[in-house]
Amino acid sequence: MAVPVSRRRFNQPVQKRQPTLPATRRVAIKKVNTHDPAAGGRDDLAPKEGQVSAAIPALGPVLEHIDTLVGDILSPQFPERMQCLRTRSHAMFTCYPATDAKLADADGKLWLGPVADGSSGKGSRGYLRHLDNVRAQGHCGRILTTILYLNEDWGSALGGSIRLFEVQPPLDIRAEVLPKANRLLCFWSDEIPHEVLPPRRDRFACTFWYLDREEDPSSVAFAKAPAAKAQASSGSVFLD
Ligand SMILES: O=C(O)CCC(=O)C(=O)O
Numbered sequence: 001m002a003v004p005v006s007r008r009r010f011n012q013p014v015q016k017r018q019p020t021l022p023a024t025r026r027v028a029i030k031k032v033n034t035h036d037p038a039a040g041g042r043d044d045l046a047p048k049e050g051q052v053s054a055a056i057p058a059l060g061p062v063l064e065h066i067d068t069l070v071g072d073i074l075s076p077q078f079p080e081r082m083q084c085l086r087t088r089s090h091a092m093f094t095c096y097p098a099t100d101a102k103l104a105d106a107d108g109k110l111w112l113g114p115v116a117d118g119s120s121g122k123g124s125r126g127y128l129r130h131l132d133n134v135r136a137q138g139h140c141g142r143i144l145t146t147i148l149y150l151n152e153d154w155g156s157a158l159g160g161s162i163r164l165f166e167v168q169p170p171l172d173i174r175a176e177v178l179p180k181a182n183r184l185l186c187f188w189s190d191e192i193p194h195e196v197l198p199p200r201r202d203r204f205a206c207t208f209w210y211l212d213r214e215e216d217p218s219s220v221a222f223a224k225a226p227a228a229k230a231q232a233s234s235g236s237v238f239l240d
């Protein structure tokens with residue numbers, strides 16, 4: 001589901017905060033193309049889940065808005081699936097660097113398919129189709145993927161869409177969503193195959209996951225979780 005977020009609520013904080021990130025952090029983030037297969041297995045470059053937002057308290061109000069959206073709007077619509085939510089990962093920032101012009105075809109159009117030839121070239125080739133939680137390989141706790149895009153003035157000519165596929169084979173394309181600033185995208189982590197198409201300009205996003213596992217250093221309690229609310233309203237947590 002793509003959830004449009006009011007520009008009025010999110011524009012200002014995001015625009016104001018980006019320049020206040022410490023310079024070293026910004027450089028590091030720009031280099032982090034967290035899951036780009038082109039990084040040649042350099043998984044050590046990826047921030048661990050939650051590593052980044054823990055260092056950026058200014059993100060707090062944005063995350064609170066999104067918690068409200070998930071807890072108050074989505075949870076009542078999907079009570080069974082959301083019942084198990086306990087925590088939210090800290091945010092993970094990603095930058096997919098602008099794709100090298102070599103990936104343009106003869107007409108100069110950006111080549112938007114998955115990279116099959118392993119050719120070298122600077123920039124990101126996107127992120128090939130995957131699930132964020134492959135239960136068959138061990139449930140990692142991710143239930144709902146939530147991505148906030150941070151790219152002002154982004155149009156289709158810049159590529160970089162996230163492509164969402166149908167759940168069942170033959171995995172037809174279901175939607176392509178451009179990473180426009182203040183757009184919030186939510187989908188089931190274990191259900192929706194998706195891929196990131198190569199961007200023509202550096203592409204920034206802030207990703208976090210709602211989890212069914214308990215709090216640990218990579219996550220915070222999700223106060224608006226349906227289960228947490230039920231407990232609080234029953235008052236049982238206060239009675240011994
Ligand atoms: O940035 C995006 O649109 C999606 C990134 C992604 O699929 C991931 O980090 O797992």
Ligand SMILES: [Fe+2]
Pocket residue numbers: 130131132194
């Ligand atoms: Fe993903």
